Amino acid sequence: MQRWQQYGGLLGLIAVCFAAGLWGFTSTGGALPWAKRSAKALQRGVQEGGGALVDLGRGIVVAGPIRKGGMMLEFGGLVALLFVLGIGLYVYVDRCGGFGEEGRSAQ
Numbered sequence: 001m002q003r004w005q006q007y008g009g010l011l012g013l014i015a016v017c018f019a020a021g022l023w024g025f026t027s028t029g030g031a032l033p034w035a036k037r038s039a040k041a042l043q044r045g046v047q048e049g050g051g052a053l054v055d056l057g058r059g060i061v062v063a064g065p066i067r068k069g070g071m072m073l074e075f076g077g078l079v080a081l082l083f084v085l086g087i088g089l090y091v092y093v094d095r096c097g098g099f100g101e102e103g104r105s106a107q
Contacts, residue, residue, distance in 0.1 A: 025031075
């Protein structure tokens with residue numbers, strides 16, 4: 001495949017994605033409903049108070065729908081999974097020297 005065909009295909013894909021996003025944006029009413037909803041959420045947050053995300057007296061603040069919806073176990077599992085994945089990737093890169101060929105050839 002020639003370079004101009006690759007760039008043309010990429011530009012076509014970008015144009016289709018842009019058109020789909022513009023259609024979705026206009027069909028849902030644009031930014032105004034989201035701005036109103038965001039302003040209400042911000043005002044409600046300011047009225048209810050704020051504070052630190054981690055407070056030793058309160059613990060870690062979790063979003064209301066997760067806490068009130070009874071999904072704390074799933075949320076904790078997801079956090080634990082991401083933590084273990086991060087540690088695993090750290091150990092893998094430390095032992096193998098990287099992901100690509102440059103890491104393997106350097107050893």
